[in-house]
Amino acid sequence: MSFDLTPKPEHKFTFGLWTVGSTGTDQFATTFPIRAGKSPADIVRLLGEVGAYGVNFHDNDLIPLDATPAETEAIKKDFRAALKETGLVVPMATTNLFSSQIFKDGAFTSNDPKVRAYALQKAMRGMDLGAEFGAKVYVFWGGREGAETDVAKDPLEGLKHFREALNFLCEYNNSQGYGYKFALEAKPNEPRGDIYLPTTGAMLGFIETLDHPEMVGVNPEMAHEHMAGLNFMHAVAQAWDAGKLFHIDLNDQNYARFDQDWRFGQQSWKQSFFLVKFLEDVGYTGSRHFDAHAFRTEDYEGVKEFARGCMRTYLIFKEKARQFNEDKELQALIAESKAEDKSMEKFSGKFSAEKAAELKAFTFDRNAIASRGLRYEKMDQMLTDLMMGLR
Ligand code: GLT
Ligand code: MN
Ligand code: MN
Numbered sequence: 024m025s026f027d028l029t030p031k032p033e034h035k036f037t038f039g040l041w042t043v044g045s046t047g048t049d050q051f052a053t054t055f056p057i058r059a060g061k062s063p064a065d066i067v068r069l070l071g072e073v074g075a076y077g078v079n080f081h082d083n084d085l086i087p088l089d090a091t092p093a094e095t096e097a098i099k100k101d102f103r104a105a106l107k108e109t110g111l112v113v114p115m116a117t118t119n120l121f122s123s124q125i126f127k128d129g130a131f132t133s134n135d136p137k138v139r140a141y142a143l144q145k146a147m148r149g150m151d152l153g154a155e156f157g158a159k160v161y162v163f164w165g166g167r168e169g170a171e172t173d174v175a176k177d178p179l180e181g182l183k184h185f186r187e188a189l190n191f192l193c194e195y196n197n198s199q200g201y202g203y204k205f206a207l208e209a210k211p212n213e214p215r216g217d218i219y220l221p222t223t224g225a226m227l228g229f230i231e232t233l234d235h236p237e238m239v240g241v242n243p244e245m246a247h248e249h250m251a252g253l254n255f256m257h258a259v260a261q262a263w264d265a266g267k268l269f270h271i272d273l274n275d276q277n278y279a280r281f282d283q284d285w286r287f288g289q290q291s292w293k294q295s296f297f298l299v300k301f302l303e304d305v306g307y308t309g310s311r312h313f314d315a316h317a318f319r320t321e322d323y324e325g326v327k328e329f330a331r332g333c334m335r336t337y338l339i340f341k342e343k344a345r346q347f348n349e350d351k352e353l354q355a356l357i358a359e360s361k362a363e364d365k366s367m368e369k370f371s372g373k374f375s376a377e378k379a380a381e382l383k384a385f386t387f388d389r390n391a392i393a394s395r396g397l398r399y400e401k402m403d404q405m406l407t408d409l410m411m412g413l414r
């Protein structure tokens with residue numbers, strides 16, 4: 024192996040305090056922790072040791088919900104010192120609007136105006152905290168924004184309330200001069216029976232209804248699109264096409280299971296390869312954030328292996344993408360499959376009445392066109408060989 028798999032700052036690999044800091048409790052359940060909890064400062068040190076570039080946090084990953092002002096200051100001081108010591112940065116922050124009991128029926132979309140106001144207050148305070156540490160992306164994952172039954176919650180009301188909250192927070196962002204980009208993260212279900220705006224595509228449609236659509240983009244998560252049985256790379260491509268790929272959550276899981284949040288590339292090699300290839304080909308410059316957890320079977324040595332593995336696999340696929348792009352035989356087959364035909368140029372591009380008339384009058388040899396084999400089978404097997412090191 025001749026390529027370098029060492030994570031470097033320019034790769035923009037980030038982890039959340041809640042990811043490597045996970046103590047191995049089953050998500051959203053009340054099983055016992057497997058690993059002893061680490062302080063935010065110690066989590067930063069662990070990330071520094073494995074070579075990450077940045078660390079992200081929810082308000083309450085850093086400052087526990089009921090911390091006193093003195094405790095808050097002490098935690099911030101330690102955290103700041105660990106950042107300085109390791110050189111890690113904080114590119115993204117977010118608000119926990121899902122763990123506390125008050126959010127049992129949603130936060131921004133709760134029917135209860137007191138809950139909605141509390142969620143707004145918590146989000147503003149979270150934005151203040153993120154800004155203090157230099158975060159420039161602010162993620163909104165509405166884990167509880169949904170329902171188990173539609174008997175008393177109206178999705179139209181929910182959307183209206185969600186829109187009002189984001190409009191309010193965009194203005195708050197402007198009024199404070201924070202310069203955040205907001206990134207909305209979709210998930211189809213879990214912990215709610217149904218979560219509103221369940222896919223990245225749904226989020227992209229919703230963003231256009233906001234007062235400041237330019238400030239708001241998406242944070243697609245691989246596992247979440249896979250839970251919905253969708254092609255993650257296609258969702259990311261749509262976000263990129265819309266100029267809305269402000270952040271990305273990389274992880275893995277088996278299709279159509281509960282949210283497994285596994286190490287990137289653990290399960291879906293091919294989907295992960297196409298994803299990495301996409302991000303590298305288009306020149307995405309944002310964070311590659313790993314929103315995943317180590318298995319419950321692991322101690323902190325295993326957690327480090329997990330974190331190293333996420334980054335290493337990304338870099339392996341990045342190298343494979345380079346090989347793919349430079350593989351002359353493969354590229355020639357791809358070009359051939361596109362059947363470039365200059366005589367068709369007159370029919371493409373902008374509409375004109377003449378063009379339309381000429382196209383309507385043209386005769387196509389439908390059977391000849393359809394009978395051409397595209398050789399996708401051959402190319403796809405070549406990709407398998409390439410990924411397995413046989414090319
Ligand atoms: C939570 C969730 C993630 C979100 C995080 C941000 S928290 O772990 O499962 O997908 O990205 O709120
Ligand atoms: Mn997840
Ligand atoms: Mn996520």
